[in-house]
Amino acid sequence: MTPILIATRGSALARAQAGMVLAGCRGKFPKLSFELVIIKTTGDKLQNVPSAESGLTADRPGGPAPQLPRALFTKELEDALLDGRADLAVHSLKDLPTDLPPGLRLAGVAGMRADVRDVLIYRIDNGLAPRMRLPDFPPGLTVATGSARRLSQLLASRPDFRAIPIRGNVPTRLRKLTTQPGMDATILAAAGLERLDIRISPAGLLRGGGAPHDLAACVLEPELMLPCVGQGAIGLEIREHDVRLTEICRRLDHHQTSQCVAAERSFLRAMGGGCQTPIGAYACVTGGRLYLRAVAHLTQNVRRAEGRAPLSGAVALGEKVAAQLLAKPS
Numbered sequence: 001m002t003p004i005l006i007a008t009r010g011s012a013l014a015r016a017q018a019g020m021v022l023a024g025c026r027g028k029f030p031k032l033s034f035e036l037v038i039i040k041t042t043g044d045k046l047q048n049v050p051s052a053e054s055g056l057t058a059d060r061p062g063g064p065a066p067q068l069p070r071a072l073f074t075k076e077l078e079d080a081l082l083d084g085r086a087d088l089a090v091h092s093l094k095d096l097p098t099d100l101p102p103g104l105r106l107a108g109v110a111g112m113r114a115d116v117r118d119v120l121i122y123r124i125d126n127g128l129a130p131r132m133r134l135p136d137f138p139p140g141l142t143v144a145t146g147s148a149r150r151l152s153q154l155l156a157s158r159p160d161f162r163a164i165p166i167r168g169n170v171p172t173r174l175r176k177l178t179t180q181p182g183m184d185a186t187i188l189a190a191a192g193l194e195r196l197d198i199r200i201s202p203a204g205l206l207r208g209g210g211a212p213h214d215l216a217a218c219v220l221e222p223e224l225m226l227p228c229v230g231q232g233a234i235g236l237e238i239r240e241h242d243v244r245l246t247e248i249c250r251r252l253d254h255h256q257t258s259q260c261v262a263a264e265r266s267f268l269r270a271m272g273g274g275c276q277t278p279i280g281a282y283a284c285v286t287g288g289r290l291y292l293r294a295v296a297h298l299t300q301n302v303r304r305a306e307g308r309a310p311l312s313g314a315v316a317l318g319e320k321v322a323a324q325l326l327a328k329p330s
Helices: 012-028 075-082 148-157 170-179 190-195 243-252 255-271 311-326
Strands: 004-008 034-038 088-092 104-109 118-123 142-144 162-164 185-189 215-220 234-239 279-286 289-296 303-310
Touching: 004 012, 004 075, 004 243, 012 034, 012 088, 012 170, 012 190, 012 234, 012 243, 075 088, 075 104, 075 234, 088 243, 104 243, 104 255, 118 170, 118 190, 142 170, 148 162, 148 279, 170 185, 170 215, 185 190, 234 243, 255 279, 255 289, 255 311, 279 311, 289 311, 303 311
Parallel strands: 004 034, 004 088, 142 162, 142 185
Antiparallel strands: 088 234, 104 234, 118 185, 118 215, 279 289, 289 303
């Protein structure tokens, strides 16, 4: 039997996510054969440039360096789909551009979304204590981040913090935090930690997954820091007219999560697709309806908007919230 080939990046997190999809495929389609195909993307090779997340450097000294376009983390996987070297590509949905190459489409979201929140990871060997909240940290804390979205929202709450750039996958960033002088903290996605089996203990410390000791975690709620569009969701990309893969993705898809990320991606597209502005958005289902919150650093101040719609109105909701943010202040 010719196997169905599932393409993924080679990082530990990407492999973990692809492994989840592989297990789901084998569980729901036991008579079919599936195999993983590991592909190195351009973004993986450029280790000295900050990671792909919408937004450029905040207009502030010490902010993150210019960032890679999202497509550099997906292009080689999409090329493999188009030339037949793969049948399904698994993406961290936050890395997938809103405009896909001709002939490809986003066919679903694999399972329920993971925790969408960001987490401030900090050292406790320099006088800081576990289980601190954001207001508890001393002035001048040095936070390493490559994300203008994170930096913009963090400095809106703690303008006294200092930011420096950082690059690398989750294990690399945790190692840098514990070994490089002058770095007090970094910000990572809770979903990435979870999928690498790194947990936050009741005492507020990082445990498991090879996480270094002497690191603690401060979870940043969406009210304080809205996530990147698609954060925590696993996207399934296929060739546009592949009937067999369409059915496979339909069986793997989590409908409510799909509608939530559809609203977020519609918002991002309406804001300009790859938007060169620090933005974040998060949609959830409350009372059977979509609730979308969004943030953008369009001027000197962080601006916010929100809206609600039926589950069937995801695209229109994203466009409506974007229009609110893009409108001139009254």
